[in-house]
């Protein structure tokens with residue numbers, strides 16, 4: 229991807245020169261060059277400036293910016309500018325404005341105010357993209373395209389009439405007949421039977437719980453509708469500039485934006501890109517690592533681009549902490565360590581007006597002589613020495629299954645209790661982050677043969693073939709860890725036959741007869757022969773069908789009943805954790821399982837230090853990232869190499885300063 233084109237790390241900024249008089253631009257160039265900026269994302273929110281009315285385009289200013297960047301040797305990631313339609317579009321085509329489930333329209337005056345199924349929005353967008361691609365597609369400074377911006381971030385779904393019509397078409401295509409739809413949605417319940425396609429509506433406001441099959445299909449439909457917008461623009465770009473890679477920036481808390489099934493989307497981008505905004509005060513480095521590994525997983529292991537991160541604070545949380553000295557640098561290296569070859573900030577220059585004037589920038593309101601800008605310059609200088617790392621891959625023997633359909637279904641209404649899928653999957657990731665076990669984030673249908681351990685937390689929705697895939701993996705000697713509320717429904721959210729955990733019953737050697745959600749104030753515990761832990765969220769009441777007990781519950785009428793089980797299946801092992809256990813307990817359990825299966829971290833390092841290895845034809849690069857605010861001693865053991873950041877040779881034992889980083893090229 230990016231790395232194939234330029235043999236260096238891309239370091240850059242989101243650049244909005246239209247917010248400033250032209251007299252400022254030369255200064256931007258000068259400061260960008262000094263900071264080592266070699267890539268800018270240009271034009272993300274420029275539509276209104278590029279097209280003042282439907283028949284008039286104003287590219288002269290953009291021509292000058294593109295020319296200036298080119299003269300200064302800065303590459304351009306040109307945006308298609310369709311993320312914030314101009315006022316005239318909503319005025320001429322009010323139906324292009326989205327509608328919520330209560331029937332209210334959103335209006336112009338912010339951004340992302342478009343219905344993904346609006347023909348007017350899509351047509352005008354595609355016309356603009358045609359103009360941009362014709363004019364700049366062959367320009368030597370333009371090296372890639374970004375389509376739109378964070379699809380589905382502000383507006384997860386639209387419920388308007390255009391969407392209703394398209395939804396019906398989508399359903400006809402999917403089900404073929406109304407009988408099939410009625411069957412899959414279980415419409416015999418509550419008299420929801422449909423006799424005519426025209427009767428079907430999006431899941432708009434209803435007095436009680438909405439039909440879950442319809443809700444689930446609407447998630448799928450909306451994700452595909454937004455993807456359709458992306459593909460509509462991508463088609464034009466590929467027609468006019470087929471040599472340029474095309475991406476769109478993924479977003480969302482921990483990368484798990486609910487409105488877009490990113491595994492499905494990732495098939496359509498030339499490389500994955502991500503906007504990362506962890507909270508400087510509260511973010512757990514493990515959670516950041518999860519979101520970064522997710523991008524690597526979406527791209528099937530290939531390098532990806534960090535297209536946005538804040539140089540310091542954001543302005544959209546209630547309390548907006550500044551990044552502590554060194555934190556921006558540390559988190560940038562973390563992205564590089566976990567597969568990013570482009571490291572781009574939002575924005576370049578702090579805007580004087582508008583909704584984000586209190587957002588940090590690479591060039592703050594206070595100008596270049598500021599802490600943040602000095603850190604920006606230092607980082608740019610360092611990254612210019614790290615090009616060797618580009619394209620490097622991470623070899624993992626553990627896979628963590630994350631699945632968007634499961635995410636949607638698990639969090640629908642009227643479950644035994646509220647579950648937070650993101651929290652559940654991240655708890656398993658976190659448990660193995662501290663011991664530095666490399667993890668690939670994958671889909672349940674993926675080829676599992678290359679892994680030793682597969683973790684599938686709360687796999688509630690089971691598509692055809694998934695149980696067979698996991699069973700074959702274990703049968704052939706693999707180890708699987710599954711957790712509560714798994715094997716419950718099919719792809720339409722209908723309960724699977726044969727009791728829980730459905731098609732995993734044989735694999736796990738258990739039957740879950742009943743399940744109960746635990747209220748946060750209730751205290752329950754789990755005990756093994758050696759230790760005990762508090763448990764939360766969920767209790768599965770397990771009957772053994774061949775599995776052995778690893779831990780049992782200690783309270784209530786289910787005291788003594790199995791909580792964690794292990795089943796020998798074929799040549800492998802299948803663990804089941806029927807509740808949510810505390811982190812330290814989970815970590816020890818998973819580390820024991822890793823040891824049992826022969827999985828080792830790249831190097832034993834002190835707590836608070838993250839160790840990750842990227843590898844390519846230039847060798848192995850061991851990233852050591854000190855997330856703590858204390859210096860840490862590293863024992864390299866037999867390893868030795870050169871720190872690419874400082875150029876120093878490293879052997880045996882050395883110290884990393886608080887929030888310090890080291891990239892050891894071990895040859």
Ligand code: GLA
Nearest residue numbers: 377378503505536542574587
């Ligand atoms: C998002 C958007 C940017 C900007 C930043 C602010 O990621 O893509 O346009 O609004 O947030 O943090």
Ligand code: ZN
Nearest residue numbers: 343386388391
């Ligand atoms: Zn709509």
